[in-house]
Amino acid sequence: MAAARQPTTDARDIGAVKLQLLGNFAVLVAGSAVAVPPAGQRVLARLALGGGTATRSAVAGTLWPDHTQARAQANLRGAVWRMPAAVRRRLVLGPSTVALGDGWDVDVADAERLARGLPAPEPETSAERFRHDLLPDWDEPWLLVERERYRQLRLHALEDLAEAELASGCPLGAVDRALLAVTAEPLRESAQALLLRGHLAAGNRAAARAGYDAFRALLAAELGVAPSAELSALVAGLGPGR
Numbered sequence: 001m002a003a004a005r006q007p008t009t010d011a012r013d014i015g016a017v018k019l020q021l022l023g024n025f026a027v028l029v030a031g032s033a034v035a036v037p038p039a040g041q042r043v044l045a046r047l048a049l050g051g052g053t054a055t056r057s058a059v060a061g062t063l064w065p066d067h068t069q070a071r072a073q074a075n076l077r078g079a080v081w082r083m084p085a086a087v088r089r090r091l092v093l094g095p096s097t098v099a100l101g102d103g104w105d106v107d108v109a110d111a112e113r114l115a116r117g118l119p120a121p122e123p124e125t126s127a128e129r130f131r132h133d134l135l136p137d138w139d140e141p142w143l144l145v146e147r148e149r150y151r152q153l154r155l156h157a158l159e160d161l162a163e164a165e166l167a168s169g170c171p172l173g174a175v176d177r178a179l180l181a182v183t184a185e186p187l188r189e190s191a192q193a194l195l196l197r198g199h200l201a202a203g204n205r206a207a208a209r210a211g212y213d214a215f216r217a218l219l220a221a222e223l224g225v226a227p228s229a230e231l232s233a234l235v236a237g238l239g240p241g242r
Contacts, residue, residue: 023132053099171201
């Protein structure tokens with residue numbers, strides 16, 4: 001069996017590669033954005049979300065499910081070789097596998113490490129890591145499960161961050177984190193509770209009352225239910241809503 005083809009260029013020649021999958025897709029080589037054709041974008045995303053390596057047949061079958069295996073494999077080869085050289089040289093191409101090589105920094109992997117309390121490379125403020133969903137503009141059936149899995153992790157992480165901001169006496173930070181979670185899932189009562197607690201801790205009683213009333217109306221319209229007694233108790237002393 002032939003040995004896997006290794007990248008032919010030293011890592012220092014092309015710099016670190018950052019793969020952005022949260023929000024808009026982007027690839028940055030040595031800090032500069034590099035344009036990757038759509039098919040190549042799908043290949044990189046599929047590899048990154050699949051642990052960094054996969055069989056050629058699995059990648060081809062996932063990305064081109066309506067084609068024959070031979071045609072799908074040909075599409076995969078074309079997608080790889082149409083990538084910019086600086087990106088392509090960071091792939092490890094074997095006879096039956098394709099993988100991300102050394103030096104890839106994938107933002108969703110960093111965010112997941114942060115969400116689990118592990119250090120991420122080049123840390124930024126934690127909230128910034130969780131401002132966006134996974135490739136929200138892509139309409140790819142194979143992406144649905146991964147997107148929902150990350151979405152749930154993101155919501156839990158934002159709630160943990162909001163709770164930490166409240167505990168450290170930073171209610172405005174808690175409001176910011178809770179708002180991100182509420183925007184992603186307006187019917188999520190745990191996020192709504194953190195938002196109300198943030199407003200109240202900041203002394204914004206009117207905002208807390210308005211937020212509760214809006215959530216109560218949304219629950220009634222969407223599910224025909226009322227907020228929990230625990231949530232209602234947070235605003236019990238603020239007077240009736242309008």
